[in-house]
Amino acid sequence: MNICIIAKSLPAHVIGGMEIHVQELVDGIVKKGHKVTVITTKHPKGIDKEEKKNLKIYYVGDEPIKYTDKFYEGSAKLFDKLNKTEKFDVVHSQSTAAIGLQIHSIKTPPTVISFHGTSIDEIKSRINVLFSKVSLVNKIKSFIMIFKISSAHILYTIHGYKFDGVIATSNEQVGVLTKWYNFQARNIYKVFNGVDIEGFKPRKKSTVLNKYNGENHKIILTVSKIIEQKGIQNIILAMPNILKYDGNIKLVIVGKGDYMANLNNLVQKLSIGNNVIFIGNVPFESLPDYFNACDLFVNPTIRQNGYDLTILEAMACEKPVVVSNIGSVPTAIEDGVDGLLVPTGDIKKLAEAVIKVLKDQELAKRLGKAARKKIEEKFSLERMVDSTIKVYEEVIRRNKERSI
Template identity: 35%
Template structure:
């Protein structure tokens, strides 16, 4: 089975290289828990990127942080950690201690060991398979382990930043850099990475500040599959399943965590329902605050107007957008927000907060509205406007679709990433 997967990978890679005209580049993508199929939700954006790199002829090896045998799936080669207890990793840790700042050393010794264990296995994959470069998603832990591997293998290191690893929101304790110990590690990674990829202007500015230079910092907008997310899908099955056929549907798919501001959406729902009882708020996702949000709904007497779906399977997400009339993203901080991009590609108007990468996607009054964070009244006002102006709401949705086609197609992102690879490997 493994041989067949290897042969498939090799044959399809050669064919796609000829079709796409791509160079024979090999990359070790460092992503600790990314799934092995398009159906898995965890770090799905990494899988989508890796899969499309393979289609363009890049030889992709993903190094995960699990004890597992090497395997192949969808043309991607997956590698794990050989064993949890590895004497060589202890040797690597001792050798690499001078690389750590004093702050970074004031942590659980097991974390120091794990970073070097992961780095050792990344290095082994790179050296044994003669891989051209290392591409880590997130500055920590993947980027730091990738940096250790870079120093051992002498291969270029690319780091993609995703938000939690660089942006902070102290009010809800969001961001790893709130700890000086991890802030030191993130700075070390960014200063020494050969290329840093960011999705939004907010992250670009912060990355440049930490790196001390613009060179090697690339603003490459995130993208989605604009064929998969499109305005022509039928959402009637989702509406029928949820019993909301004749309602105005407001959709939001967020983890139930403080930084995503769902309580402000629920409070906005209470204001909307006072004026329009024919509105339903569908909230997808799981997280530690779900129970609190459910109790908030009960307290505000919104049981008939708010539906919590729990985790939504990836293959159903496009149909949830199709079933909605508007999408709301009430985040307190957000490096990008693929929910906004997916909603735009689906032809839906979006109400989003004026934070992070959301402002790179929503043009206020054109494809949606920007509102201040933590402002239920502002959210409610924009939702009511969309309800009262259906033709304008539809026009906004189509404007968003055009923007997605022009700027946020994932295939365009992949082209730019391959261009960065080529620069680094010559």
């Protein structure tokens, strides 16, 4: 097949969950012998095109990582030009990146869209912020964003963009797409996100954190972009209770973002600076070392979206995980079987779950083993790529049948 994938961003723009997902999907499809053309937003260094065997990447628009009118127009014109010679078999829109083709009435082959989150999820996330322990300024910002996102969703439904196939990445997302987007159930395909189970796997305990933890105390790890919706403030708020169980426990926070100053202030306010370590960003290829250095992975998100890839990566490394029971997380974690789920924003329950795992080595081991097994069976990169290709084949087949 000859496939055109349109995406908002790639690792060349920023290293994040969606960017890694798109890159690994592209690489996996190419590895299977298919041709792929990617159209994405402006490159941060002004590069227009990159090319290697069976893969071409085009950068268009006026701003990196932003859906702008110029991106929608530029991507539509470029696709129309390329399609005359490439004759693509299918278009795959990552989130709403390919909507420009419909806005500008470009004739396309069968089109598939993957939802990595929805406007409904975003609205719910912003409502969660309104009721969480953040500043009044951030609550006002969230209220404004609720209005903007709601307006965008209304416009989306009015335009009624059409897709031949819709990929839902979780069980929960299927319900959102049928209820709020009016997609027909027969056009929705479940394809769970995948992780590289060879790159992320259990190894001998890594020494990468030894310089921060010379006496080999218990380590709680969180890996996230540092924004308020990721809820890192909640695990920090839970630390005083956790430290009552063991005053030597370390919380290691990997990632950067515009909420970093708030978290630093919170740590100082709680006088737990000796127990909280901010690492900053680390190379993606180094993440397995950090997962394998921890005793427990925590994701206290208040963001109503899919499951963060970091959850799957920790599980693939056979680590016990404690995660907010929100959004699509239950697709990835069965409470008490391969992880522990806690009520979103409940600091007391979060602390209790963390202590429960850290004090019970048999429980931690059982959860970790079950987590790895689930990732191997349902969330491997290989399974994700194969399932996505099957969706392409199905929508192409159905499109041909309709045209007979």
